[in-house]
Amino acid sequence: MFNLQFALSGWPMLLPLGEAGRGFQFPMYDLQQLNSLPIEDVARRLGLQVARHTCRCFMHDDHHPSLFFSVAKNRWRCFVCDVGGGPIDLVMHRQQLTFRDACHWLADSYGIVERPSSRSSVPQSPSTYIPQLSIVNSQLSIAKGQNSFTTALVTTGMLTQEQMTHAAARYRLGSHEDAVVFLQIDADGFVREGKVMYYMPDGHRSHERKPVSLSWLMKNKMKDGEGKALLGKEWTASHCLFGLHLLSEQPQTVAVVESEKTAVVCSELLPEAVWMASGGLSALNAELLKPLQGRRILLFPDTDLDGTTFRRWSAIAEEASTAMHQPIMVSNLLECHASHEQKQQKIDILDFIGD
Numbered sequence: 590m591f592n593l594q595f596a597l598s599g600w601p602m603l604l605p606l607g608e609a610g611r612g613f614q615f616p617m618y619d620l621q622q623l624n625s626l627p628i629e630d631v632a633r634r635l636g637l638q639v640a641r642h643t644c645r646c647f648m649h650d651d652h653h654p655s656l657f658f659s660v661a662k663n664r665w666r667c668f669v670c671d672v673g674g675g676p677i678d679l680v681m682h683r684q685q686l687t688f689r690d691a692c693h694w695l696a697d698s699y700g701i702v703e704r705p706s707s708r709s710s711v712p713q714s715p716s717t718y719i720p721q722l723s724i725v726n727s728q729l730s731i732a733k734g735q736n737s738f739t740t741a742l743v744t745t746g747m748l749t750q751e752q753m754t755h756a757a758a759r760y761r762l763g764s765h766e767d768a769v770v771f772l773q774i775d776a777d778g779f780v781r782e783g784k785v786m787y788y789m790p791d792g793h794r795s796h797e798r799k800p801v802s803l804s805w806l807m808k809n810k811m812k813d814g815e816g817k818a819l820l821g822k823e824w825t826a827s828h829c830l831f832g833l834h835l836l837s838e839q840p841q842t843v844a845v846v847e848s849e850k851t852a853v854v855c856s857e858l859l860p861e862a863v864w865m866a867s868g869g870l871s872a873l874n875a876e877l878l879k880p881l882q883g884r885r886i887l888l889f890p891d892t893d894l895d896g897t898t899f900r901r902w903s904a905i906a907e908e909a910s911t912a913m914h915q916p917i918m919v920s921n922l923l924e925c926h927a928s929h930e931q932k933q934q935k936i937d938i939l940d941f942i943g944d
């Protein structure tokens with residue numbers, strides 16, 4: 590249901606340029622076009638014997654066809670290998686090609702020509718973007734369905750299944766193994782970084798499995814150093830607010846919280862605002878708020894016993910407000926209304942409205 594690959598299909602092409610793309614010039618095809626090529630026809634061109642929407646899998650010793658095609662979704666999957674994807678993925682796996690070469694293969698096969706990028710502006714500092722998430726998808730398999738986070742939110746009753754599906758699509762949540770991937774996608778649709786987090790069935794974060802960043806996963810878990818090569822030597826994380834890409838919805842009001850989970854849940858429960866998350870107490874700074882210029886901005890800091898977080902976020906709001914020439918409001922709801930015990934537990938707005 591939550592399939593990042595589908596969520597990705599509307600993304601602008603990610604062009605690694607400069608340092609990040611050194612020796613890795615990306616063919617400028619319309620990826621949506623390539624991924625719309627009929628999947629069974631692509632399979633036949635790859636020499637697979639397709640019959641009744643199945644064929645024998647080429648990745649394992651398959652005697653009864655276990656590779657299935659969904660013509661409706663234009664996708665394939667082997668249920669034994671648990672590997673699948675769209676046309677580009679099929680070419681990559683069948684021909685053992687890189688993403689770039691698989692695009693070339695498809696384009697050659699169907700007579701598709703490269704075209705200039707339709708983007709009027711390429712990123713100014715591409716070494717801060719994570720290029721070609723589709724490779725990350727197939728190699729790190731962050732395109733899969735449910736994960737510990739989406740499951741927990743529904744089973745604990747925080748969100749209905751419909752709300753979870755809606756929110757997952759809006760925030761383009763991904764899955765890696767059982768972890769949720771919170772992507773930081775900027776206002777131009779570029780992925781800056783991601784946070785991979787494991788949740789317990791009660792909806793709290795796992796204490797055993799520490800969160801890692803998407804770039805860390807790419808560097809450490811992708812074969813043959815491909816993740817490192819993709820990012821490039823000069824790559825540095827350049828964070829943005831989680832949910833920043835939702836500026837495309839032209840919201841009047843943007844609410845900023847600390848935790849991604851709170852943003853996701855509040856987006857469904859309190860849809861009057863577009864909810865974004867700093868991703869950590871100390872992660873918020875005035876720079877992160879600048880893209881929100883011109884919106885009504887509300888900050889919802891977590892609470893604590895001595896009001897440290899509230900004061901820190903108030904100071905950041907003041908600095909940003911001066912720089913952006915507009916008011917930025919900091920909610921004192923929790924400072925005024927949370928109980929001593931709740932402050933001790935350092936609750937946030939979601940804990941407060943959920944109680």
Ligand SMILES: [Zn+2]
Pocket residue numbers: 646647648649651655667668669670671
């Ligand atoms: Zn297989």
